[in-house]
Amino acid sequence: NAGVTQTPKFQVLKTGQSMTLQCAQDMNHNSMYWYRQDPGMGLRLIYYSASEGTTDKGEVPNGYNVSRLNKREFSLRLESAAPSQTSVYFCASSERGAQRGQYFGPGTRLTVT
Amino acid sequence: GENVEQHPSTLSVQEGDSAVIKCTYSDSASNYFPWYKQELGKRPQLIIDIRSNVGEKKDQRIAVTLNKTAKHFSLHITETQPEDSAVYFCAANFGNEKLTFGTGTRLTIIP
Numbered sequence: 001n002a003g004v005t006q007t008p009k010f011q012v013l014k015t016g017q018s019m020t021l022q023c024a025q026d027m028n029h030n031s032m033y034w035y036r037q038d039p040g041m042g043l044r045l046i047y048y049s050a051s052e053g054t055t056d057k058g059e060v061p062n063g064y065n066v067s068r069l070n071k072r073e074f075s076l077r078l079e080s081a082a083p084s085q086t087s088v089y090f091c092a093s094s095e096r097g098a099q100r101g102q103y104f105g106p107g108t109r110l111t112v113t
Numbered sequence: 114g115e116n117v118e119q120h121p122s123t124l125s126v127q128e129g130d131s132a133v134i135k136c137t138y139s140d141s142a143s144n145y146f147p148w149y150k151q152e153l154g155k156r157p158q159l160i161i162d163i164r165s166n167v168g169e170k171k172d173q174r175i176a177v178t179l180n181k182t183a184k185h186f187s188l189h190i191t192e193t194q195p196e197d198s199a200v201y202f203c204a205a206n207f208g209n210e211k212l213t214f215g216t217g218t219r220l221t222i223i224p
Contacts, residue, residue, distance in 0.1 A: 031210050033211075040122075040216060040217075041216060042119075042202060042214045042215060042216040042217050043157065043202065043214040044214075045211060045212075045213075048210060048211060050210045058211065059213075090156060090157070094210075096210070097210075098144065098145060098206050098209060098210065099144060099145035099164050099206065100145075101147050101159040101162055102147075102159070102212060103159065104156040104157050104158070105156060106155075106156050107156055
């Protein structure tokens, strides 16, 4: 089992460019999440998907869109990147339910210049 | 609102001593409290969790305690080793599919 995988590992964008971060899990989890991690601010939830076909906003959704392509895949899109979106992005997945641990992918380090 | 506060933000302990990290949460409906360890440049990894029907849980050198009345929970690491050096995050759910994370504690073990 690969667990949670993310592509790319690193990306540099210019302000205004767009890109999609890809995430896939092979643990048959129903729920998937996108977080950003900035120094001193912990992990902040961008969007999540409790099941295939549903998505919901988290704490910091502005500037992002998501697609739950199928049960395995959950992508994050930046339509017009801004320097404030420079961060490390983590995808995570969990079994359905309120008392379930989340398992993280290796992260994507994004720099917007 | 959904809030988790974590203290201290940095902690240095001598190898072999114990380390304690504390978190408080805002919503009395929270019933799941995981702890994550993140080594430099790596992903957060779940190391232990506790549910609200339990007051304490141990796994070898790590333990978590929960005080629902006071709305706080703590991570205890005994007999610390150099490989325990990392950033530790607490989290709490708020009755739904989401977790809210604390801001992290950088633990340094001094040889």
